[in-house]
Amino acid sequence: MKVTLIKPGIGSIISGYNINEGSMEPLQLAILAGLIEEPDEVVLFDDRLEEVPFDEKTDLVAITVDSFSARRAYEISSNYRIRGVRVILGGMHVSLLPEEASLHADSIVVGDAEPVWKQIMYDFKNGTLQKIYSPGFGIPQDGCFPKRDIFKGKKYLPVSLMQFSRGCKFNCTFCSVSKFFKHSHQCRKIDDVLYEIEKDKLKTILFVDDNLITNRKEVKIFLKELIPLKVKWASQSSIDMTGDLELMRLMADSGCVGNLIGFESININTLKWFNKSPNIRDFNNYKEALTTFRDHGFLTWASFMVGNDFDNLDTIQRTVEFAMKSKFTLAFFHVLMPYPGTEIYQQFKAEDRLLYDGHWWNHPDYKYNHAPFQPKMMSAEQLREATIKANKDFYSVSSIAHRMFDGRTNMRNFINFSIYTRFNYVLRKTSI
Ligand code: SF4
Structure with a gap:
């Protein structure tokens, strides 16, 4: 199985100028990547720095969403979903507005994603992906290390x-x-x-x-x-x-x-x-x-x-x-x-x-x-x-x-x- 992780940008259309110079590593996605075990494959596309190759083969997409990038995240999600790829959304904005985010995804995570990430992988492979996962908050990154x-x-x-x-x-x-x-x-x-x-x-x-x-x-x-x-x-x-x-x-x-x-x-x-x-x-x-x-x-x-x-x-x-x-x-x-x-x-x-x-x-x-x-x-x-x-x-x-x-x-x-x-x-x- 191949999982594609996406960090959405604000996009030059929205910003009107390039505000992406000086981008920092999207840590939260590396933490999820660290929870994906071989033989499963994981790739990252950072929309702030590169074009997202929507036609590249993938089984599942996960997008982290904050309020500034929400519109672009929904646009990216839609581009994958019309190609038949299932999309999970998580991040601060999703947790603050789960009803809105649900309209743009096959599944959403409310709260920290690490405690449920392996369950999500399991559910996806078994065709039982849930509409919403709400793990809440516990000890952060407990035993989880970024890849x-x-x-x-x-x-x-x-x-x-x-x-x-x-x-x-x-x-x-x-x-x-x-x-x-x-x-x-x-x-x-x-x-x-x-x-x-x-x-x-x-x-x-x-x-x-x-x-x-x-x-x-x-x-x-x-x-x-x-x-x-x-x-x-x-x-x-x-x-x-x-x-x-x-x-x-x-x-x-x-x-x-x-x-x-x-x-x-x-x-x-x-x-x-x-x-x-x-x-x-x-x-x-x-x-x-x-x-x-x-x-x-x-x-x-x-x-x-x-x-x-x-x-x-x-x-x-x-x-x-x-x-x-x-x-x-x-x-x-x-x-x-x-x-x-x-x-x-x-x-x-x-x-x-x-x-x-x-x-x-x-x-x-x-x-x-x-x-x-x-x-x-x-x-x-x-x-x-x-x-x-x-x-x-x-x-x-x-x-x-x-x-x-x-x-x-x-x-x-x-x-x-x-x-x-x-x-x-x-x-x-x-x-x-
Ligand atoms: S609640 Fe805490 S993190 Fe948020 S602005 Fe105030 S001091 Fe900063």
């Missing part, structure tokens, strides 16, 4: 993705992770994580946990065990980590080079509206927090969500100035997205502010970076333009030069400097 050779020959960024945990204990009103995992957080078995690093000889790792530091006790045990492996790593984590100096020390000692931090806004009213608890707690200490990052030599990739109910064109500009002044290694300015199932989505729906019939992810006119709701202080088009300008300004030549000169972070050593130059180059290209 990374499916990435061979594809032009991904040179960093290996891994997970130590899934979910997050916080309850931010815009966050689909929080809805997906119902505010729960689970760590993998530490021995599994260490084994995976050694088995695959990983040296440069991005922990794509929703919030790596959620379980302080577990993560500290893990980091102590990570030190002898001498890897370099980065993570997605919340800013409240800076209040725990033991954790910060362990992160530095175990090879942390930087972290993606969701700042979201520099306005306390917005943070309260978002219920972004870790930031609210540390709001008056942002300056101190940034100093702590610097003291440990960590690069900071800051993420901001613009277009909230307290934002106008002036506050968006001030947010960009804050990011430049803070000399962040990278910053991402996103239009606030009302993801299905989130509180923000429900609020906009109740206030009749959703555009694209309330289904932006599956609407033929929706394009990436467009605001799918009516902002309070500007038009949707003004928000789109302001977001594009924010990214353009942040990655302007003068801003890149200004931010580079930080001897405690961006120019601290050769590794930091090469990360700084490479990623600023990639993001400048996609921002202009």
Whole structure:
């Protein structure tokens, strides 16, 4: 039996420009590939990087779906199904909107796919494929290891993705992770994580946990065990980590080079509206927090969500100035997205502010970076333009030069400097 795994792209028709440069390995598909045993065969097609060969022979297709790629995922599914190939959909978007996803697939997975993947293979071979599998959430990747050779020959960024945990204990009103995992957080078995690093000889790792530091006790045990492996790593984590100096020390000692931090806004009213608890707690200490990052030599990739109910064109500009002044290694300015199932989505729906019939992810006119709701202080088009300008300004030549000169972070050593130059180059290209 041959299984084809697909990572859908947003597609140039939807995005209007190539936003796929700098793609990362689709870890979740490698985990499923690792569960497919010989003599069964598995291949991966990454729609962001290559054409999907719909006529190539295959028995079963599995597609991972997030809200941005949902429309393209449904299109790919349809292309296979009209050829008589059965398709399974899984991923965050499918779990948030199972009824919608069911219309575009022979079977769907709600929740983590690993616990049911072997059952799915068995059912497919025996002609008993079920319409829906709902395994829920348990210990992530319990005894499951990615088959990374499916990435061979594809032009991904040179960093290996891994997970130590899934979910997050916080309850931010815009966050689909929080809805997906119902505010729960689970760590993998530490021995599994260490084994995976050694088995695959990983040296440069991005922990794509929703919030790596959620379980302080577990993560500290893990980091102590990570030190002898001498890897370099980065993570997605919340800013409240800076209040725990033991954790910060362990992160530095175990090879942390930087972290993606969701700042979201520099306005306390917005943070309260978002219920972004870790930031609210540390709001008056942002300056101190940034100093702590610097003291440990960590690069900071800051993420901001613009277009909230307290934002106008002036506050968006001030947010960009804050990011430049803070000399962040990278910053991402996103239009606030009302993801299905989130509180923000429900609020906009109740206030009749959703555009694209309330289904932006599956609407033929929706394009990436467009605001799918009516902002309070500007038009949707003004928000789109302001977001594009924010990214353009942040990655302007003068801003890149200004931010580079930080001897405690961006120019601290050769590794930091090469990360700084490479990623600023990639993001400048996609921002202009
Ligand atoms: S802290 Fe991050 S991952 Fe956790 S709920 Fe908030 S936005 Fe989501």
